[in-house]
Amino acid sequence: MAEYSRRIDWLARGGSWLVRVLGVTWRFRVVNDAPVRAARAAKQPLIFSLWHGQLLPLLYHHRNEGVAVLISEHGDGEVIARIASRLGFRTVRGSTSRGAARALLGMEKVLEEGGDLAITPDGPRGPARSFAPGPLIVAHRSGAPIVPVGVVVSAGWHLKSWDRFLIPKPFSRIRIAYGDPVHVDEASVRDAAASAPRIGELMLEAEKSARE
Numbered sequence: 001m002a003e004y005s006r007r008i009d010w011l012a013r014g015g016s017w018l019v020r021v022l023g024v025t026w027r028f029r030v031v032n033d034a035p036v037r038a039a040r041a042a043k044q045p046l047i048f049s050l051w052h053g054q055l056l057p058l059l060y061h062h063r064n065e066g067v068a069v070l071i072s073e074h075g076d077g078e079v080i081a082r083i084a085s086r087l088g089f090r091t092v093r094g095s096t097s098r099g100a101a102r103a104l105l106g107m108e109k110v111l112e113e114g115g116d117l118a119i120t121p122d123g124p125r126g127p128a129r130s131f132a133p134g135p136l137i138v139a140h141r142s143g144a145p146i147v148p149v150g151v152v153v154s155a156g157w158h159l160k161s162w163d164r165f166l167i168p169k170p171f172s173r174i175r176i177a178y179g180d181p182v183h184v185d186e187a188s189v190r191d192a193a194a195s196a197p198r199i200g201e202l203m204l205e206a207e208k209s210a211r212e
Helices: 002-025 034-041 052-061 077-086 100-112 134-142 189-194 196-211
Strands: 027-031 047-049 068-071 090-093 117-119 146-153 156-158 166-168 173-178
Touching: 002 052, 002 077, 047 134, 052 077, 052 146, 052 166, 052 173, 068 077, 068 100, 077 090, 090 100, 100 117, 100 134, 117 134, 134 146, 134 189, 134 196, 146 166, 146 196, 173 196
Parallel strands: 027 173, 047 117, 047 146, 068 090, 068 117
Antiparallel strands: 146 173, 156 166
16 A cells, blocks of 8 residues: 555646646647636636546646546555645545545535636546536535536547547646536426536637637
């Protein structure tokens, strides 16, 4: 166990160092961030919804903002959690398939305290770009709006993983687009969960905006 913990810590240290080194070379352009800035100025907690495969450039772009990220307890989740922590994020552990109740309580606590939350609705196992209802349930129960996020990179590597995890190459141009905040005000949690396809489409529209 001690050897495993040391290995995880070493991987997290190396991973966070690599992200910082690469990130210094990345050139960002942001589309439609005015609603995000306005919500933060009004101290309105937000739920950022992003695809799992696009997590890395967003971790760098939003570093040291204190955003809480939902990270699974599966496989490489511990490494990602420690990298995120080293980049100034808070973490909530769990997923729809493991630790769901604890994760839900943790996410609600973050929002009640006025913090922002980031969720990958297709994680931790996919299918890629399939929108699980987790963010909608949290949004419905908390009243916090969902902000769809899309990322486009001029050049990058894709891992051979279910999400084709994206690592932007050095000096890549990265465009991040935010959709307008969406309030989930359906009559019931079940109705809110049923609106998942609509939010998934808004995420794809945000990605389209990043390409334009």
